[in-house]
Amino acid sequence: MSVMHLPPIEPDDPTDSDAFEALPTPDSDEPSTETLEGAALDEMIERAELADALTITLLKQYTYCPRVVYYETCTPGVRPTTYKMEAGAALHTQEKYRAARRTLAAYQVPEGTRQFDVRLHSAALGLVGMVDELVFMPDEVIPVDYKMSAWLSDNHIIQIAAYGMLAEETFGLPAKRGYVYLLKGKRYAMVEITTALRSEVLAVITDIDRIHLTEYMPPPPENTNKCIACEFKRFCNDV
DSSP states (O other), rough: OEEEOOOOOOOOOOOOGGGGGOOOOOOSSSSHHHHHSHHHHHHHHHHHHHHEEEEEHHHHHHHOHHHHHHHHHHHHTOOOOOOHHHHHHHHHHHHHHHHHHSSSGGGSSSSSSSEEEEEEEETTEEEEEEEEHHHHHHTTEEEEEEEEEESOOOOHHHHHHHHHHHHHHHHOOOOOOEEEEEEETTTEEEEEHHHHHHHHHHHHHHHHHHHHHHHHOOOOOOOOOGOOOOOOOOGOOOO
């Protein structure tokens, strides 16, 4: 993994009858192409795809500890909300306001446009996610993610690469690199989204699918220090 550290630097109301006026009533038992095509059909297909898609957060969790993915996908609803999660969400919100006021110098580009909290979906990869920030240039899109950490970890690298791959499919621009802003360290780390890193993302997706579809429980991590503050520790009897 190539990493370079840089210095700090509403939906329509379903009860509203107007919402249904655009849907024609078929004159026969034959399916109407007007009702089966267009935006309504696209939305139906997209909702079905999203329901079956994995979240990019699962890739990050798998890289940290594969067993977390088992609990998240096979025993939904058991994960408690911790103070660390709430504090991280608050810091994310604050950081977006600060980031919007910064120049693009941190990303080593002279100019570009930025969007925040961008929802991404890849039908090809079966992934969905929302990236903290995207920087758009004529020939490149750069994903940026904020992490409540002082250092860059492998799970951050996998996650930012996956965001880049989804951004490529969504916007048709190459994602050659991404940035992780480390909130505790107040610095950016650049990650090159290489062919090897993309292959790692695909391998992780395959492993997560296996856990989800077969309800396979992976072994605990070799580094059991990860278990000390884990919210799922009480479910594990072998650490």
